[in-house]
Amino acid sequence: MDLEDNVFMLPGPVKIHPRILRVMSKPSVAHRSPEFTEVIGDIRDLLKYMFDSDNDVALISGSGTAGMDMAISNLFGKDDKVLNITNGKFGERFGELSEMYSNSVALDFPWGKPPNLEDVAAELEKGDFKGVTLCHNETSTGLTNPAPEIGALAKKHDALFVMDGITSIGGLDVKLDEWGVDVALMGSQKCLGAPAGISALSVSERAMEESYDDASYYLNLKKHVTKMREKSQTPWTPAVPLLPALRESLLMLKEEGLLNRIGRIAKLGQATRAAVKALGIDLFPEREYASNTVNAMLYPEGIDDSFRDILKKKHNVIVGGAQAHIKGKVFRIGTMGVCTFTDLMACFGGIESTLKEMGHEFEEGAGTGAIVEYM
Ligand SMILES: Cc1ncc(COP(=O)(O)O)c(C=O)c1O
Structure with a gap:
């Protein structure tokens, strides 16, 4: 067949709509041209619509994991304690990244079960956490985690809340500002039905202030956010053929x-x-x-x-x-x-x-x- x-x-x-596929058949464009700058500017504004937040946006030519890597590596260093709440493959990925870049404390719960909020609160009571990570929608187990409650606990303990929204943002009810999410992630091939290979971060002012300047060269959060905010561009050559397709998928979301x-x-x-x-x-x-x-x-x-x-x-x-x-x-x-x-x-x-x-x-x-x- x-x-x-x-x-x-x-x-x-997921399935890519023919409208999005057609956009990908267009000739190449110079990535610093005014036409392409307009594409990126549209994407930024439409991503804010999708994130339902006015927070800054970073656009990465890399799959969701590149976005996760950027979030963890830029926000947390070796001396920073990070609480990783896990109950599936993707929560665990945040844990693995945090182990690599920071001082990770993993709180593991059985797959398919929600985290026990009392255990999370008790762990946070031990103090000194710079961040809390959560995979909002655990794709590996088909479970939606209680992000508002975790966000409230992170806030109570003045920790940055980093949330993987790769299979929730644009598909489930997500309230980044209300839940106090400092960094949220989306991936192009999930709720938007765009081609794989792009991820984006919604970044709070505090996350910008607390991120390190020199944590990563390619996936530098401050460089990405600043260039996007001021110039509607990405620091490096983006995945040029994918971005018009991403814009089309975002337009389809907005139209619906x-x-x-x-x-x-x-x-x-x-x-x-x-x-x-x-x-x-x-x-x-x-x-x-x-x-x-x-x-x-x-x-x-x-x-x-x-x-x-x-x-x-x-x-x-x-x-x-x-x-x-x-x-x-x-x-x-x-x-x-x-x-x-x-x-x-x-x-x-x-x-x-x-x-x-x-x-x-x-x-x-x-x-x-x-x-x-x-x-
Ligand atoms: C919730 C979640 N987080 C992260 C990822 C990793 O994204 P990628 O495979 O695009 O790197 C996935 C992919 O399935 C996912 O569903």
């Missing part, structure tokens, strides 16, 4: 309206959970914390990861597997960006057929039937 026929339901990268987008994604996420429930499949994370941008499900008895191969080969439906100790036990469905109910129906048509072939017992049509209720 043709790649273009795929029903692409990964938790990122941030709140409308969040509402639509919420319905898709809820419909996914209703569908799997109807098929007798359990969620991996605690239901109350289940994410609307990515749902993670436990394979039912007798079904293994060959499910995803059959789904792909026979039905052209691509869903995500899992990592680390839950690899082979969990599959994930992303409903970000321009994902539609038609995509979700096609996805569950394939899922039902595959489950039937693999011997799972369920009422045929129950999954797709449950989705119709949300359309």
Whole structure:
């Protein structure tokens, strides 16, 4: 089958709308030209709309991890204590980065469970933390972490709050200013449905003041923010062909309206959970914390990861597997960006057929039937 026929339901990268693909076929432009400066200026303003904050923006030609690296390396040095709250792969990545650059204290919670806020508070009481990190939407487990509560605790202890919003910003209800987030991150291939390779940071005044001048040359936070603020440019050559595509994806977000987008994604996420429930499949994370941008499900008895191969080969439906100790036990469905109910129906048509072939017992049509209720 043709790649273009795929029903692409990964938790990122996600489906790219043809409108965005068309923009990428344009000829090259000089990155310091007035035309391109306008593209970057538009991106900055549209990113502020997406972040829903007037804080400064840094635009990086690098995937989400480059943004995480920039945040941690610029804000925290070897003598700075950083509390890393982890309950999944991406929270752990902040921990690994903090170990490399700073004095990391990791507070690990089981995957699929929210952090215990009393434990977080008790750790912070020990004092002297310059920062707290949290992955708001743990893509690895399909769990949305309680960011407002963690933000309040960080504020109480005067610590910088660094939040990975790579699969939440532009897809879930996020209030950076209200939650006191000093640095938040987004990644182009997730909630925007743009090509992979770009990340951006929303940076508070305090984060600018407290970042180090000489922590990194290429990923220098102050240089990026200042150049963006004053000149609508990036310090170095950006990924030129990707940026018009990013702008288009941001324009599509603005045209839909941030709140409308969040509402639509919420319905898709809820419909996914209703569908799997109807098929007798359990969620991996605690239901109350289940994410609307990515749902993670436990394979039912007798079904293994060959499910995803059959789904792909026979039905052209691509869903995500899992990592680390839950690899082979969990599959994930992303409903970000321009994902539609038609995509979700096609996805569950394939899922039902595959489950039937693999011997799972369920009422045929129950999954797709449950989705119709949300359309
Ligand atoms: C929540 C979260 N953080 C960080 C990353 C890493 O981003 P990237 O793979 O773009 O470097 C991902 C990617 O899946 C993610 O979902």
